[in-house]
Amino acid sequence: MENKVKVCVENLNVHYGEKQALFDVCMDINQNEITALIGPSGCGKSTFLRCLNRMNDVIDICKVEGSIKIDGQNIYDKDIQVEKLRERVGMVFQKPNPFPKSIFENVAYGPRIHGLAKDKTELEEIVHTSLKKAAIFDEVKDRLDETGTSLSGGQQQRLCIARAISVNPDVILMDEPCSALDPIATAKIEALMEDLKKEYTIIIVTHSMQQAARVSKKTGFFHLGNLIEVNDTETIFSTPANDKTLDYVTGRFG
Amino acid sequence: MNSNSLKISNENLKRRLNAERRFKFYGVIAISLALIFVLILFTNIISKGYSAFYRTLIEIKIEFNDKVQPAMFKQMSDTEINKLDLYSFSKKNIYNNFPDIEKKSDKKKIIKLFSIEFEEEIKTYINKNKNNLGNTINLYISASDDIDQIHKGNYSRDIPEERRRVSNFQLSIYDELVGQNKVKFEFNLPFFSRGDSREAELAGLGGSLIGSFFTMIIVLLLSFPFGLFGAIYLEEFSKRNRFTDFIEININNLAAVPSIVFGLLGLGILLNTFELPRSTALVGGITLSLMTLPTIIIATRASLRSVPPSIREGALAVGASKVQTVMHHVVPLALPGSITGTIIGIARALGETAPLLLIGMVAFIVDVPSSPLDPSTSLPVQAYLWNDSAERAYEEKTSAAIIILLSFLILFNLIAVFIRRKFETKW
Numbered sequence: 001m002e003n004k005v006k007v008c009v010e011n012l013n014v015h016y017g018e019k020q021a022l023f024d025v026c027m028d029i030n031q032n033e034i035t036a037l038i039g040p041s042g043c044g045k046s047t048f049l050r051c052l053n054r055m056n057d058v059i060d061i062c063k064v065e066g067s068i069k070i071d072g073q074n075i076y077d078k079d080i081q082v083e084k085l086r087e088r089v090g091m092v093f094q095k096p097n098p099f100p101k102s103i104f105e106n107v108a109y110g111p112r113i114h115g116l117a118k119d120k121t122e123l124e125e126i127v128h129t130s131l132k133k134a135a136i137f138d139e140v141k142d143r144l145d146e147t148g149t150s151l152s153g154g155q156q157q158r159l160c161i162a163r164a165i166s167v168n169p170d171v172i173l174m175d176e177p178c179s180a181l182d183p184i185a186t187a188k189i190e191a192l193m194e195d196l197k198k199e200y201t202i203i204i205v206t207h208s209m210q211q212a213a214r215v216s217k218k219t220g221f222f223h224l225g226n227l228i229e230v231n232d233t234e235t236i237f238s239t240p241a242n243d244k245t246l247d248y249v250t251g252r253f254g
Numbered sequence: 255m256n257s258n259s260l261k262i263s264n265e266n267l268k269r270r271l272n273a274e275r276r277f278k279f280y281g282v283i284a285i286s287l288a289l290i291f292v293l294i295l296f297t298n299i300i301s302k303g304y305s306a307f308y309r310t311l312i313e314i315k316i317e318f319n320d321k322v323q324p325a326m327f328k329q330m331s332d333t334e335i336n337k338l339d340l341y342s343f344s345k346k347n348i349y350n351n352f353p354d355i356e357k358k359s360d361k362k363k364i365i366k367l368f369s370i371e372f373e374e375e376i377k378t379y380i381n382k383n384k385n386n387l388g389n390t391i392n393l394y395i396s397a398s399d400d401i402d403q404i405h406k407g408n409y410s411r412d413i414p415e416e417r418r419r420v421s422n423f424q425l426s427i428y429d430e431l432v433g434q435n436k437v438k439f440e441f442n443l444p445f446f447s448r449g450d451s452r453e454a455e456l457a458g459l460g461g462s463l464i465g466s467f468f469t470m471i472i473v474l475l476l477s478f479p480f481g482l483f484g485a486i487y488l489e490e491f492s493k494r495n496r497f498t499d500f501i502e503i504n505i506n507n508l509a510a511v512p513s514i515v516f517g518l519l520g521l522g523i524l525l526n527t528f529e530l531p532r533s534t535a536l537v538g539g540i541t542l543s544l545m546t547l548p549t550i551i552i553a554t555r556a557s558l559r560s561v562p563p564s565i566r567e568g569a570l571a572v573g574a575s576k577v578q579t580v581m582h583h584v585v586p587l588a589l590p591g592s593i594t595g596t597i598i599g600i601a602r603a604l605g606e607t608a609p610l611l612l613i614g615m616v617a618f619i620v621d622v623p624s625s626p627l628d629p630s631t632s633l634p635v636q637a638y639l640w641n642d643s644a645e646r647a648y649e650e651k652t653s654a655a656i657i658i659l660l661s662f663l664i665l666f667n668l669i670a671v672f673i674r675r676k677f678e679t680k681w
Contacts, residue, residue, distance in 0.1 A: 053571065055567065055570065055571065058566075058570065060493055060494065083573045083574070083575050084573070085573075086570065086571055086572065086573040087572070087573040090571065090572065091567075091571035093564060093567060093568070093571075095564055097562075097564035097565060097567065097568040098568070099565065099568060099569070099583055100565075100587065109569070109572060109574075109582070110572035110573060110574075113572075113573065113574055113578055113582075114573060160568070163568070163572060164571070164572065166572070167572055167573060
């Protein structure tokens, strides 16, 4: 059974000044699934990901054309509030980037600025649930007032995931979330993603093809700013339609 | 591999090691020279200036008589006592301490051994002890600056009499007083509380300390908020274009402008156009703020830039607005660096003399300022003024003023280092 389409990208062109980074990308992303984006460095997969919560807005020279619809709403419409959009589309970065504040504050920050909690107990409730969902609560419940940066790399990354889900998003974007982590921490995050996809739509950029094969239902392959191919992960890794994809997944280039 | 191949040295390696040794040697020489200069500077200033921190007092006996008696002081308030004319009473009493001297010219010379304010000092003593005065009292009053210098040994007695400010007769009286154990040293508290004076033994740093304090407060109030928010705007909000590049270049240029130019600006605009009160800490503070501002902006921008972009992204990604991202996450992390820059900027402003000369803070001001709108001097200007004075006693005061100034600078820098060590986050 095919899941409902959550994100619909049409004719997405992105320019950094003179240089074009993405060419006419069209892609549908299904709800409650993990979609992996693979491709060699500089192919535009991170740019694509950052278009989905408009993180590219902070780069002055970046120009985005085309449409990205989340639940039918074009997020590049003029009257879209970026802050609201990012509340619905959370993001986890390559390098764990907890705020140099307490673990509690790290998770409480989002709900607080969006006014999601009426009082302190409600805020605590949100923080605890988020930490539980990110499978880190048991490790940190006794030291919520220690700084987030004192945790190990894998814990920091799960703290960042807790921070992302604290504002109750629909979509979570992950930009190479395991590239700075060891295999054990990576395994934990992958298991976590498996849990999270029941509630959220997850899009992950990864350099590890094994990871894409392990976690994702669908995989998209980017090359030189073009989306070469997107299909079920099994198909991409066994019988891709495009020769470039085959070369990449079999390790002949990239 | 042959086990000996690691032990055999060849020409090439020898040369490289020698070059390394030479390089280390140059480094040691450079550091030692710098340290020696600092040492010479400090020993010179401290050895010249430390004697200004104590002063010479001479004991005299006062006998009350029918007209001036202890009983009458009991009913009088402090101000009433201060208004009394006790000049001739005091003078006669001082003469009475030296019964053998009868010539009028000699008596005048004796008076000159004491500070010109002997009457005030006697009154102060009476005020303090008005309820338990006996018929005769012994009290210490300040020596004149010449006797003070001789007692401290700063002034040689071997100079021929005609070139000496203290005559042989006065010296013999002084020696007699020393023999009677009537001359003593005391910590020079008035040096820190009094304003400037033409009489060296009365001149103090108080006025310039307060003046410098007010000036620095003005500098802090003006340059820190403006510098902080200017830097935040330029670094976090403004778009990079020709205009902001132009501003940036000008800020860097401003930091390199000679300080006297800011003095001219203060003179031309603050005093002549806006007619703000001349010689005041207010004008001095505004002028020095202009000088400190670029330093603070540059330091703050550098520390804002050192906050990793991932922190900004983390905040933006949970839906924080630009202002929230900057104010909640970036600025708190950059603040220690900014405060450090501010303290160093203020330390520089504290030692600045040239611009203050141009806006009239170089005037001779006796009163200790009570607000930034009162005429005042500042520490370095006071040192400059005293250095210009003829009397020998000002020499130690000049050095003492510099000691105080340097202590403040060292203190400021220590605070800056402390803040940097304690609060700066490492990435």
